Structures are given as structure tokens and as C-alpha cells.
Amino acid sequence: MFDQIDPRSPTPLYAQIATRLRLAVAAAELRPGDALPSVRQLAARLRVNPATVVQAYRDLETEGFVEMRQGAGTFVRDVQPDKRASERARQAVALVRRMLADAGRLGVSVEELHAAITEEIEVRTP
Amino acid sequence: MFRVILYSQWKWSRFIIGLGTVAGFGLPILSVQSATRTGDHPLQAGELLQTIQSWGALYPVLAAALAVLVAIATWAPDHRGRHVHALTLPLPRWRYALLRFGAGLALLAPPVLAVLIGAGLATALAAIPAGLQGYPVALAARFALAVGVGYAVFFAISAGTTRTASAILLVIGALIVIQVVARVAAVDLDVVTRLQILLVNWPGPLAIFTGRWMLIDV
Amino acid sequence: MSNAIELQDLHYRAGKSFAFTNLNLHVPTGSIYGFLGPNGSGKTTTIRVVLGLLRPRAGRVTVLGRDMPADAPSILARTGFVPEQPHLDPTLTVRETLRFQAAFYPSWDRTWAEQLLRSFDLDERLPFGRLSKGQKGKVMMLLALAQRPELLVLDEPTDGLDPVVRRDMLTALVDYVSQREATVFISSHLVHELERICDWVGVMDNGQLITELPMDRFKSGIKRLQVVQAPPDLAGTPFTLLARESNGGACESWIVRGWEPEMTMYFDGIGASLQTVIDLDLEEGFVELLRTFRAPRG
Numbered sequence: 001m002f003d004q005i006d007p008r009s010p011t012p013l014y015a016q017i018a019t020r021l022r023l024a025v026a027a028a029e030l031r032p033g034d035a036l037p038s039v040r041q042l043a044a045r046l047r048v049n050p051a052t053v054v055q056a057y058r059d060l061e062t063e064g065f066v067e068m069r070q071g072a073g074t075f076v077r078d079v080q081p082d083k084r085a086s087e088r089a090r091q092a093v094a095l096v097r098r099m100l101a102d103a104g105r106l107g108v109s110v111e112e113l114h115a116a117i118t119e120e121i122e123v124r125t126p
Numbered sequence: 127m128f129r130v131i132l133y134s135q136w137k138w139s140r141f142i143i144g145l146g147t148v149a150g151f152g153l154p155i156l157s158v159q160s161a162t163r164t165g166d167h168p169l170q171a172g173e174l175l176q177t178i179q180s181w182g183a184l185y186p187v188l189a190a191a192l193a194v195l196v197a198i199a200t201w202a203p204d205h206r207g208r209h210v211h212a213l214t215l216p217l218p219r220w221r222y223a224l225l226r227f228g229a230g231l232a233l234l235a236p237p238v239l240a241v242l243i244g245a246g247l248a249t250a251l252a253a254i255p256a257g258l259q260g261y262p263v264a265l266a267a268r269f270a271l272a273v274g275v276g277y278a279v280f281f282a283i284s285a286g287t288t289r290t291a292s293a294i295l296l297v298i299g300a301l302i303v304i305q306v307v308a309r310v311a312a313v314d315l316d317v318v319t320r321l322q323i324l325l326v327n328w329p330g331p332l333a334i335f336t337g338r339w340m341l342i343d344v
Numbered sequence: 345m346s347n348a349i350e351l352q353d354l355h356y357r358a359g360k361s362f363a364f365t366n367l368n369l370h371v372p373t374g375s376i377y378g379f380l381g382p383n384g385s386g387k388t389t390t391i392r393v394v395l396g397l398l399r400p401r402a403g404r405v406t407v408l409g410r411d412m413p414a415d416a417p418s419i420l421a422r423t424g425f426v427p428e429q430p431h432l433d434p435t436l437t438v439r440e441t442l443r444f445q446a447a448f449y450p451s452w453d454r455t456w457a458e459q460l461l462r463s464f465d466l467d468e469r470l471p472f473g474r475l476s477k478g479q480k481g482k483v484m485m486l487l488a489l490a491q492r493p494e495l496l497v498l499d500e501p502t503d504g505l506d507p508v509v510r511r512d513m514l515t516a517l518v519d520y521v522s523q524r525e526a527t528v529f530i531s532s533h534l535v536h537e538l539e540r541i542c543d544w545v546g547v548m549d550n551g552q553l554i555t556e557l558p559m560d561r562f563k564s565g566i567k568r569l570q571v572v573q574a575p576p577d578l579a580g581t582p583f584t585l586l587a588r589e590s591n592g593g594a595c596e597s598w599i600v601r602g603w604e605p606e607m608t609m610y611f612d613g614i615g616a617s618l619q620t621v622i623d624l625d626l627e628e629g630f631v632e633l634l635r636t637f638r639a640p641r642g
Contacts, residue, residue, distance in 0.1 A: 007536065007539040007540045007625070007626070008536070008539070008625035008626075010623035012560060013540065039522055040519060040522040040523060043518050043519070043521075043522045044515045044516075044518050044519040044522065045515075046540070047511065047514045047515055047518055047540055047541060048518065048540045048541055049376055049518070049521070049540070049541045049542065049543050050518065050521055050522035051543060053522075127447045127448060129447070130443060130444040130447040131444075133440070133444075134433055134435075134436060134440075134444060137435050137436065137440075138435060203433035203435070203436075204433075206431075206433070206434055207429075207430070207431030207432060207433075208431070210397065210427055210429075210431040211431040211432055211433075213395075213396070213397050214395055214397070214420055214423075214425045215420065215448050216417045216418070216419075216420040216421035216448060216449065217417050217448065218416075218417055
């Protein structure tokens with residue numbers, strides 16, 4: 001789940017972790033009541049500073065996605081379906097923005113990009 | 127702490143200690159074998175003293191060898207790592223050195239005891255001619271002291287700190303000087319005479335290695 | 345005690361070749377402090393001074409609130425050390441090595457030592473001298489961790505080790521730090537490894553600590569700008585211009601420090617255009633910092 005964590009990216013590590021988890025909740029990979037890995041486990045698995053994980057979890061708690069229960073761990077909260085949908089939409093927009101920026105830098109036109117997208121979707125959809 | 131240090135030194139020096147113990151036991155026994163031969167006419171005093179004296183030359187050699195080798199083995203585990211491990215342990219350097227020193231002394235006990243037992247056995251079994259006496263305890267005591275002094279000196283040298291080595295040699299030198307001065311001034315210093323009785327020989331502690339090592343003497 | 349390690353006005357000299365003067369360094373308690381620097385910059389010497397292995401000519405060394413080297417034994421009882429070179433008795437087996445070490449530390453955790461032994465996959469019957477380099481590193485890490493120290497000092501602990509071993513060791517380190525409040529002082533020239541776990545950075549070069557600050561400020565502080573048509577002479581820049589390189593034609597690559605997003609307006613003012621602002625990762629930032637630090641001023 002976390003293989004895309006990249007310390008070299010301009011986005012701080014805690015933000016990357018939080019984003020990934022937010023997406024997991026939005027896509028229902030993580031359901032309400034599910035426990036997130038403990039700070040210790042996740043920090044060790046990702047080999048990041050535990051403080052980074054704590055910050056990610058705290059941010060998620062502030063946004064209402066999870067709740068940190070003293071002594072028990074961090075659990076996914078019951079999130080409104082529309083909240084999940086809006087999160088997914090946000091992620092989609094971010095993806096498209098990045099793609100357009102990359103395309104611009106490489107000199108790929110919007111039409112060429114559009115054609116490529118359509119082709120790929122056809123290939124991937126059975 | 128002492129136990130684990132003793133164990134690590136044991137691992138490095140068990141071969142030396144084993145050999146030393148066997149040698150320490152065998153030396154006195156071998157030196158009197160001419161006197162225990164049954165059936166032969168008993169040896170003349172002179173012949174016996176000759177044999178004893180020639181065998182006796184091996185005691186200081188054994189003592190020196192044990193002292194040097196055990197001293198080296200004491201610091202060998204630390205030398206490899208340039209003493210970094212020892213220096214990062216949570217105890218003062220002098221205490222660590224003391225533990226190592228004590229462990230070495232403990233390991234030197236078996237060979238010394240072997241000499242005592244061997245000497246005792248030898249004098250008991252030998253047919254000693256009239257006019258001569260066995261001195262097993264004195265011999266063993268002298269051996270113990272020789273080993274102790276030699277070990278202390280080589281321990282300091284082997285530790286690699288020139289400061290400690292010079293300090294020890296300085297003390298020995300001072301003892302020598304005291305004795306020289308006392309002799310020259312013909313002063314009857316209690317300390318010196320007691321030292322002389324303990325150490326048996328003149329002019330000083332290191333001379334313990336020289337002279338004749340007689341298991342049986344007049 | 346706000347700083348686990350504090351070096352004040354440290355002066356050290358070893359013969360004619362190497363010296364540092366006026367070294368000031370602070371490792372905040374509870375931080376994971378990455379100590380970076382090229383080989384020969386004085387990292388190992390600094391670590392040795394911190395541990396009391398070397399005596400400085402002048403200055404104060406305070407570790408865990410106590411003076412070094414005066415209080416060395418009590419400090420070392422709470423400090424775990426993983427050196428660069430294996431320093432243990434090669435004839436003792438792994439099990440005997442553990443037993444030896446445990447005798448000196450009242451805080452030794454036997455259960456955790458056993459756990460680490462298993463997770464590091466070490467054969468306890470092998471003599472230390474016959475272990476591979478990676479296994480030796482793991483043993484030394486194990487010893488430092490099982491002691492449950494308040495401060496961990498690591499001198500290039502993963503240098504020359506394969507990636508799998510490095511991963512295992514760093515995982516154990518991070519695991520420890522998440523279990524208890526501990527300070528970690530780790531030197532390495534494997535910059536990307538430290539990038540993930542350190543929250544403070546100190547950079548050493550040629551006996552001097554050229555910078556010391558929280559990791560995110562270090563990373564965000566230095567940026568590369570792609571600039572087009574910039575005039576050769578620049579009056580006064582709102583940021584610190586560290587370096588300027590031509591990319592061919594009118595394009596240039598600028599390395600700047602202290603960049604703020606509003607500063608894009610500066611380029612309109614000089615008739616140039618700013619194409620992109622690139623964040624440098626830790627390694628690039630480190631290299632650029634050294635380059636500018638070493639370049640002759642003028």
C-alpha cells in the first residue's frame with residue numbers, strides 16, 4: 001500500500017502517508033472501525049521517523065477520517081459517503097493536474113494526451 | 127562483571143594455563159626422580175644438589191613464560207578492537223583494568239598450585255640424604271611471587287598505555303633504590319628487611335628470577 | 345535537558361593534519377539527528393569526543409546533561425554505541441558476546457535481545473570473528489539496542505553493507521525509537537537513508553559544522569531555479585544566490601537559499617523569466633551546500 005512513499009518528493013513524508021490513507025478510506029479499502037497499523041509498526045515498515053507517522057495520523061484525525069484512542073490505537077471513523085466521493089474527486093483532479101504539467105514540460109499537446117488516454121482506457125477495460 | 131571478563135580471558139589463555147599447570151606439576155617431580163629410584167644406592171648429597179639445581183633453572187623460565195603469555199592474553203581481546211569496546215563500557219578505566227588484572231591472577235593460580243602440590247609430593251616421595259631438607263613451600267612461594275611480579279610488569283606493558291607501564295617500573299625502581307641506600311647507609315630498615323625476607327634475594331624484586339631455585343637444599 | 349548532546353567551543357587537534365576549532369553542535373533530546381559530511385570531515389573524531397574516547401584541547405562536552413569525560417561511566421551506562429569498525433572480541437560467540445555485554449548494563453533487556461537475535465537471523469553459536477560484515481553490524485546494533493539506552497550514537501553503521509542488512513538495521517532502529525523516547529545521533533554519507541528518518545541535520549566539512557537545522561527547513565531551504573534571459577549582473581537578490589550555471593543558450597540553473605514563493609516577482613523586475621522551481625532532495629542539497637561552502641568567496 002505504501003510503496004509510493006518517496007522521501008525525495010517535495011511533498012513532506014507525513015503528507016504522503018496521510019494522502020495515501022485518506023485515499024484508502026475514500027476507496028473503502030479501509031472501512032469504518034478498521035485499525036490503522038500502530039505508529040511503531042508503520043514507522044518500522046516504512047523506515048521513517050515515528051514522529052512522521054504521528055503527524056500523519058494527527059492530520060487525519062483533525063480532518064475527521066480517523067480517531068486516535070489512547071492505549072488502543074488509531075481507528076477509521078464512519079465517514080459520510082459524499083465525503084469519500086469528494087476525496088476521490090480531489091485526488092482525481094490532482095492526478096490530472098500533475099499529468100497536464102508533465103505533458104506540458106515534455107511538449108505533448110492536449111490532443112495527443114487525450115488520444116493516449118482514450119486508447120489506454122480501452123485497453124484496460126475488459 | 128568479573129565472571130564474564132574471567133570467561134573471556136579463559137578463552138584466550140586456556141591452552142597456556144593447561145600446559146603451564148602440567149609443567150608446574152611435573153617439574154618438581156622430574157627434578158627428584160633420581161632420588162626416588164628404588165633399588166639403586168641412595169645418591170650422594172652432592173649429586174642430588176647438582177640435579178636439583180639444574181632442574182631448578184627451569185622454574186624462572188616457566189614463571190616468566192606464564193607471566194608474559196597470560197599478560198598478553200589478558201589484553202588480547204581488547205587489542206583487536208583498539209580498546210574501543212572497553213573504553214565505551216560504563217565503568218572507569220582503572221576499574222576495568224583492575225578486573226582484567228584480577229582475572230589474570232585468578233587464571234595463574236592453577237599453575238602455581240600445581241607447583242606447590244608437585245613440590246610437596248616430590249619432597250615427600252624422594253629419599254633425601256641426611257643433612258639435606260626439602261623446601262617445597264618456600265619454592266612454591268617464590269614461584270608464585272615471580273609469576274606475580276612478572277605478570278604485573280607485562281600486564282602494564284601489554285595494556286599499551288606507556289603511562290601505566292612507566293609508573294609500575296618506577297615503583298620497582300624505587301624499591302631497588304631504597305634497598306641500595308639502606309645497604310650503603312648500613313641502616314636497619316624494618317621495611318627493607320621484611321621485604322628481603324619475603325623476596326629472599328638481593329638486589330630487588332626482579333632478581334627473584336635469578337639465583338638458584340632449590341627444592342632440596344642444606 | 346533540552347539537548348542530549350552539546351558541544352561548546354570545542355577545540356581539538358591531532359598532530360598537524362587534523363583539527364577543529366570552535367565547534368558548536370546541539371542534538372535536541374528526542375530527535376533523530378543526521379550527521380552528514382564527506383569522508384575526512386571530522387565526523388568520527390567528533391563522535392569520539394562525544395563518547396569520551398578523545399579529549400578536546402578546550403571547550404565543553406555535555407552529554408545527557410552530564411560532563412564528558414568527567415562523568416563518562418554514568419553517561420556511557422545510558423548511551424549505546426555502534427562504531428564503524430567491529431570492536432568486539434572475535435573469539436566469543438554471539439551468545440557469549442551478549443552475555444558479556446549484559447553484565448555491564450543494569451538496563452539490559454533480555455527478552456528484547458532474544459527477539460532481535462531472531463529477527464536479525466543470527467546464529468548465536470558462531471564466533472564473532474567468523475561472522476560476515478553485515479552480521480557483525482547487526483550484532484553491534486543488537487548490543488546497543490538491548491541496553492535500552494537514552495542516547496544512541498551510530499558512526500556509519502551501515503557503511504559497506506548490502507541493502508537488505510541496511511534495511512533490517514534501520515528498521516530495528518526506528519522500531520526502538522518508537523518504543524521509547526530516545527535520541528539518535530547517526531553519522532552517514534548514505535544521505536538518502538537518513539532522509540527518511542532524521543528530523544535534524546548537521547553538516548560537517550573540513551572540521552567545521554557548516555549548518556545545523558531541522559530537516560524540513562534544510563530541504564525546503566535550498567531550491568534550484570530554471571531561469572531564462574537573466575542579465576549577467578544582478579543588483580540585489582531577495583534570496584541568497586549560491587550558484588549560477590548555464591544550461592545552454594539563455595537558460596540558466598540557479599541554486600538559491602531562502603526562497604519564498606512571492607519572490608517570483610523579482611524576475612519580472614530584471615526582465616528574466618522564471619520557468620520552474622525545483623526542490624532539491626537531501627543529497628542534492630547537501631552537495632550544493634558543500635560546493636558553495638568550499639568555493640572561494642568573491
